[in-house]
Amino acid sequence: MSLYDLFCVNNVTHPYDIETSGKSIMRNLNVGKLKNWLQENNMDYTDENVDTLITNMRRYISSSASVLLDPGLKDCYDAWLHSLNDTSRQSIAKARLIYMNAHNCDVHFGDGCFDMLTNAKNDFIQHRTSPMEQKEHDLNCRWCKKKFQLDSYSILQCKCAARIGHLECANAFSKEYKNRCPVCRTNLLKRKEISKYMFWSIENKFKL
Numbered sequence: 001m002s003l004y005d006l007f008c009v010n011n012v013t014h015p016y017d018i019e020t021s022g023k024s025i026m027r028n029l030n031v032g033k034l035k036n037w038l039q040e041n042n043m044d045y046t047d048e049n050v051d052t053l054i055t056n057m058r059r060y061i062s063s064s065a066s067v068l069l070d071p072g073l074k075d076c077y078d079a080w081l082h083s084l085n086d087t088s089r090q091s092i093a094k095a096r097l098i099y100m101n102a103h104n105c106d107v108h109f110g111d112g113c114f115d116m117l118t119n120a121k122n123d124f125i126q127h128r129t130s131p132m133e134q135k136e137h138d139l140n141c142r143w144c145k146k147k148f149q150l151d152s153y154s155i156l157q158c159k160c161a162a163r164i165g166h167l168e169c170a171n172a173f174s175k176e177y178k179n180r181c182p183v184c185r186t187n188l189l190k191r192k193e194i195s196k197y198m199f200w201s202i203e204n205k206f207k208l
Contacts (some may be wrong), residue, residue, distance in 0.1 A: 141165030
């Protein structure tokens with residue numbers, strides 16, 4: 001079963017519908033139903049077994065939803081999924097899984113994914129980049145173009161952009177344009193941090 005089958009969606013389903021499906025699965029995942037299923041299938045269990053199983057199932061649903069909701073992870077998963085029927089793509093799919101495992105802290109592709117790539121080359125080195133090995137990048141203010149630090153900054157979001165830079169520069173920009181974007185004319189919303197979800201369902205964020 002693919003993750004798409006698990007959530008009853010396909011590879012072009014809107015993220016909102018994937019999230020809704022995941023929440024529905026979580027709501028239906030409870031101890032009572034699980035015990036009934038175990039009894040119907042004549043499986044012995046203890047309350048401790050059930051609690052552990054429920055916890056692991058919820059963790060799996062959550063991480064699976066994260067794969068389909070994150071564009072980079074979803075693209076990597078799709079490449080792996082397609083390579084199962086096209087062995088010529090398995091080496092590059094394996095390389096992408098290794099890269100994601102080394103650079104993503106939220107989701108880790110397990111050994112089962114690699115075991116299914118039977119025709120992939122085996123000369124890849126799996127390596128997780130440590131924080132000390134990651135390069136630091138200069139952050140330049142959107143308005144004055146000078147460097148700024150992450151201990152003091154501001155984000156102004158509108159429909160067309162998310163501007164980030166010095167707090168003083170952001171406040172001056174907001175005041176100059178009366179808290180409205182000069183391009184799309186929507187209100188400038190102050191944000192505390194950058195998120196991959198900032199522009200999802202963007203129209204709803206600006207409804208009065």
